[in-house]
Amino acid sequence: MLRPLICIGCAAVFxxxxxxxxxxxxxKFETADVHVSATGPxxxxxxxxxxxxxxxxxxATMVALIENAWDVDPDKVLGGPAWVTKDMFDVIAKAPAxxxxxxxxxxxxxLLADRFKLAVRQETKPMPAFVLSLGKGKPxxxxxxxxxxxxxxxxxxxxxxxxxxxxxxxxxCRNVTMDTFxxxxxxxxxGYLTSPAVNSTGLSGSWDFDLTWTARGGLxxxxxxxxxxxxxxxKQLGMKMEPKDVPTPVIQIVSVNEKPTDNPPGAADKTPAPxxxxxxxxxxxxxxxxxxxxxxSTMLESGRLSLNGMTLRNLIAVSWQVYPQDSxxxxxxxxxxxxxxxxxxxxxxxxxxxAKPIGIPFDYGSLMLMxxxxxxxxxxxxxxxxxxxxxxxALVADKPKLRKTADPAARPECKEGPGPDxxxxxxxxxxxxxxxxxxxxxVGAFAAELRNQASGYLYQYPPVVDATGIEGNYDFTINFSxxxxxxxxxxxxxAAVAPGADTAAAEPSGVITLFEALEKQLGLKLESRKVTxxxxxIDHAEDAPIEN
Numbered sequence: 001m002l003r004p005l006i007c008i009g010c011a012a013v014f015x016x017x018x019x020x021x022x023x024x025x026x027x028k029f030e031t032a033d034v035h036v037s038a039t040g041p042x043x044x045x046x047x048x049x050x051x052x053x054x055x056x057x058x059x060a061t062m063v064a065l066i067e068n069a070w071d072v073d074p075d076k077v078l079g080g081p082a083w084v085t086k087d088m089f090d091v092i093a094k095a096p097a098x099x100x101x102x103x104x105x106x107x108x109x110x111l112l113a114d115r116f117k118l119a120v121r122q123e124t125k126p127m128p129a130f131v132l133s134l135g136k137g138k139p140x141x142x143x144x145x146x147x148x149x150x151x152x153x154x155x156x157x158x159x160x161x162x163x164x165x166x167x168x169x170x171x172x173c174r175n176v177t178m179d180t181f182x183x184x185x186x187x188x189x190x191g192y193l194t195s196p197a198v199n200s201t202g203l204s205g206s207w208d209f210d211l212t213w214t215a216r217g218g219l220x221x222x223x224x225x226x227x228x229x230x231x232x233x234x235k236q237l238g239m240k241m242e243p244k245d246v247p248t249p250v251i252q253i254v255s256v257n258e259k260p261t262d263n264p265p266g267a268a269d270k271t272p273a274p275x276x277x278x279x280x281x282x283x284x285x286x287x288x289x290x291x292x293x294x295x296x297s298t299m300l301e302s303g304r305l306s307l308n309g310m311t312l313r314n315l316i317a318v319s320w321q322v323y324p325q326d327s328x329x330x331x332x333x334x335x336x337x338x339x340x341x342x343x344x345x346x347x348x349x350x351x352x353x354x355a356k357p358i359g360i361p362f363d364y365g366s367l368m369l370m371x372x373x374x375x376x377x378x379x380x381x382x383x384x385x386x387x388x389x390x391x392x393x394a395l396v397a398d399k400p401k402l403r404k405t406a407d408p409a410a411r412p413e414c415k416e417g418p419g420p421d422x423x424x425x426x427x428x429x430x431x432x433x434x435x436x437x438x439x440x441x442x443v444g445a446f447a448a449e450l451r452n453q454a455s456g457y458l459y460q461y462p463p464v465v466d467a468t469g470i471e472g473n474y475d476f477t478i479n480f481s482x483x484x485x486x487x488x489x490x491x492x493x494x495a496a497v498a499p500g501a502d503t504a505a506a507e508p509s510g511v512i513t514l515f516e517a518l519e520k521q522l523g524l525k526l527e528s529r530k531v532t533x534x535x536x537x538i539d540h541a542e543d544a545p546i547e548n
Contacts, residue, residue, distance in 0.1 A: 026110045027103050029055065032093035033267040034115050034260045043088060044321060046365040053097040054272040055104055058365055059088045062256060066120065069108040070251055073196075075415065078125070080253035082412045082440075087258060094271045115261050119254040127248035128195040128422070132182050132233070133240050134202070140238040144206040150175040152184045155210075166222035168214050175206045185229070185241075191216035191433055192229040194417040194424075198246055201239060211236055217482065219430040220510050228430075243422070276369045278305075281344035282548045283378055286310075303346040305367065309339050312379065312541060319371035320383075322536050324460040327390075330383075331538035338543070346370060378545035383538045392531030393458065394467040395447040401523040402474040405440040412473065414438040414449050425479045431510030432517075437477045443470040443524075456483030457514045462533030468524065480517035481510075 037043065037059045047057035048068045057065065062084040063077045095107060112118040155170035171188065173181065182197035211233070214226035233241045286309050307315070313335045317325040328335075346367070375381045406420075418424045419437040426435055436453050438446055447466035451458045458464065518524045 027106050028110050028114075029093035029095050029107045031264065031267050031270045032091065032111055032115070033263055033271055034089060034091050034111070035263070037088035037090050047091075053094055053099075054274065055091070055093045055095060055108070056274070056365070057089075057091045060091065061085050061088055062116070062118075062253075065089070065091070065108065065112060066118075066251055066253070069105050069112060070120075071105060072251055076127075076248065076250045078250050078252050078411075080256060080411055081258070083258050084253065084256065085411060085413055089260065092268070092271045112256075116257050118256045121252045121254050123250060123252055124247045125250050126245035127250070128417070129198045129244060129246045129248070130186075130193045130195055130241055131198045131200045131244045131246060132178065133200045133242070135234060135238045135240055137238055139201075139203065139207075140236060141207040141209040144175040144208045146175060146206065148174045150177075150180070150206065152176060152181070152188070152211075166214060166218040166226060168212050168222075168227075170210070170212045172210050174208050176208075177206050178203045181207075185211075185233075189213070189216075189229045193241075194435070195243065196248075197241070209237060216426070216430045217433050217484070221431075243424075274366045274369065275347050276366070277347075277373045278344040278370050279347040281342065281374050281378075283340055283342050283374075283545045284548070286339035286341050303348065305342070305344045305346070307340075307342040310342070311336050311339055312375075315340070315342075315371070315375055316381070316383070316536060316538070319368055319375060320536055321368065326460070327533065327535045329535050329537055331541050332543050334543040335538075335541070340545070342374075344370070344374065380540060380542050380546075381538070382540040383536050385534055385536050387532050388535050389530045390462060390533045390535075392462045392465065392529065392533060393526045394465040394529050394531065395443070395450070395518075396525050396527045397468040397470055397523070398519060398525045399523040400468070400470060401521065402443070402470070402476055405473040405475045407440060408473065410440040412440045412442070412445060414441060414446065414453060419475065419477050429479075429510040432479045432481050432512050434482055435477060435479045439475050440473045441475075442473055443468050454480070454483075454514045462531050464526065465529075465531050467527070476522060478517050478521055480512050480514045483514075 043059045045057075045059050045061075045064055047060065048064075057068065060068075062080065063074050066072070066077050067074050091108075091111070093107070093111065095104065099107075152171045152173040155172050157167070161167060169188070173184075176184070178199045178201045182199045186193045186197040212227070213229045213232035214222050216228070219226045219228060227235075230241050233239050310318075312331065313325055313328050316322065316328050322328055414436055417435060417437060419439070424435060426433060434454070438449075441449075444466040447464045447468075450464045451461070512520075515526055518526060
C-alpha cells in the first residue's frame with residue numbers, strides 16, 4: 001500500500017517549488033523504452049515493479065506514473081489536463097540490478113521530466129480527512145505495559161448467529177500507538193472512512209483496548225442493536241472521529257506534454273527481457289475429495305505459484321484477463337468439468353553480487369505471460385480474440401438532471417466519496433453505501449466508467465454504451481447500494497432488480513439499486529440491448545494436459 005502524505009499541524013510545509021527540469025540532473029535509468037500502450041480489450045495497470053535490472057509499468061496513466069515516482073496516493077496528484085487520467089503509457093527501463101527502490105523512484109522522476117517535460121509543484125492544501133481527537137473526558141483505554149505483539153486482531157464469535165441477527169465486528173488492540181490505530185481502523189472500516197484517517201489526539205505511547213462496531217451496510221437492519229464506528233469510538237474509547245479538512249501535502253501538475261519524446265535508438269532491445277516461462281511447473285487433476293473443488297490461489301515470495309481447483313475456462317480467463325468468464329467461448333467439453341491444480345516456480349532474476357531481490361521476482365504482467373505460455377504448451381491451447389454481439393447495456397436519457405460543471409479546467413474524473421460540498425447521504429442511509437462523485441465529466445466518459453464504479457452490477461457485461469446524445473461536461477454524484485446489499489434487503493440479487501424488474505414486493509429499507517439511482521438522481525436509464533464485446537475464442541485445446 002502506498003504511504004499517504006497526510007499531516008495535521010505540519011511542522012514543515014512544502015515550499016511550493018517547481019520540480020521538473022531540475023530533476024533531469026538526478027539519477028537516470030541506463031536506457032528506457034517509453035511508448036503509448038497498445039489498444040485492446042484488457043487494458044489494466046500493472047507494474048511499478050523493479051528487479052533484476054528491469055523496471056516496468058504497463059497501461060499507466062500520467063497520474064499513475066507520478067503516483068509511483070513520488071510515492072503518493074493518486075488523489076494527492078492534482079491538476080493537469082484531462083488526458084493525464086485517460087492516456088496510457090508503457091515504460092520499460094534498465095538500471096543496475098542492485099539499485100535501491102528509493103533511487104528507482106528518483107530515476108522515474110528524471111525520466112518523466114526528460115521524456116514528458118513534466119514539471120510539478122509540491123505544496124500543502126486542505127483536503128478531506130477523518131480526524132481522531134480526544135473527547136471531553138479521559139480516554140477509555142489502558143496504557144500498555146509493552147508486552148505482547150503490537151496490533152489489532154479480530155475476535156472470533158463464540159456462538160452462532162441468532163435468526164435475523166446482524167453480526168458485529170470485534171477487534172482487540174494491544175500495544176498500539178494512536179498513529180498505528182488510525183491506519184488500522186481506516187483499513188478495517190473502509191465503509192465509514194472514505195478519506196484518510198489522521199491522528200490528532202496528542203497521545204504518546206502504546207495502548208490496550210477493544211472496539212466493537214456494526215458494518216455500515218448492516219446498521220439499518222441491526223436497528224437499536226447496531227452501533228456505528230463513530231459512536232463506537234466515542235462510547236468505547238472516549239474519543240472522536242470526525243470529518244474535517246486538514247493541511248495535506250499534494251503534488252500539483254504544473255505542465256506536461258501528452259506525447260513523450262522519441263526513444264533513443266535500440267532502447268527496446270537494450271532493456272532486460274521479462275521472464276515469459278516458468279522455471280518448472282506441474283499440472284495435475286484436483287483431488288475429487290476436495291470440498292466443493294473450491295478455487296484458491298497463493299503466490300509466495302519465493303516465486304512459487306499455487307492454483308487449486310481451477311477449470312481450463314478459469315485458467316484462460318485469469319491468464320488473459322477475460323471478464324466475464326463467459327467471454328471464453330468454444331473449447332472441449334472438459335472446459336468446465338475438469339478441475340486442475342498447478343504448482344509453478346518463476347525463474348530467479350540475475351542480480352549483482354551481494355544484491356537482494358525486491359519483493360517477488362516477477363510482476364503480475366510477467367506472471368500472466370508465464371501462465372499463457374504454460375497453457376499453450378501443456379494443453380496445446382490455440383485461441384484468438386474477436387468482437388461479437390452480446391447482451392449488454394446502453395445509457396439512455398430519460399429526464400436528465402445534470403448540472404453543468406462548475407470548473408471547466410478541473411481534471412475530469414469519478415471517485416468514491418462526497419463532492420466539493422462535503423455532503424454525504426450515507427450518514428443518514430447506511431444501506432446506500434456507495435457514493436460516486438464525478439467532476440467535469442462527459443456523459444460518454446461516465447458510461448464507460450460505470451462498469452468500473454459498479455462492477456457488482458455490471459461485471460458480467462461489456463462496457464456500457466452511451467446512447468444519451470448529451471453533450472458537454474457535468475458535475476454530479478450518484479448514491480446507491482452495493483450489489484451485495486440486495487440479498488440482505490430481500491431484493492433477490494442483481495438479476496431481480498435489473499431494468500423492468502418488479503420490485504413492488506421488496507421490503508422497505510434504504511436499499512437503492514444502481515438502476516434506480518441513475519433514474520431518480522440523474523434522470524438516466526440503463527437499457528438492455530445488444531452491444532459489441534470482445535471474446536476469446538478457443539480454436540483448439542486438449543481435454544487434459546500433456547504429462548509433467
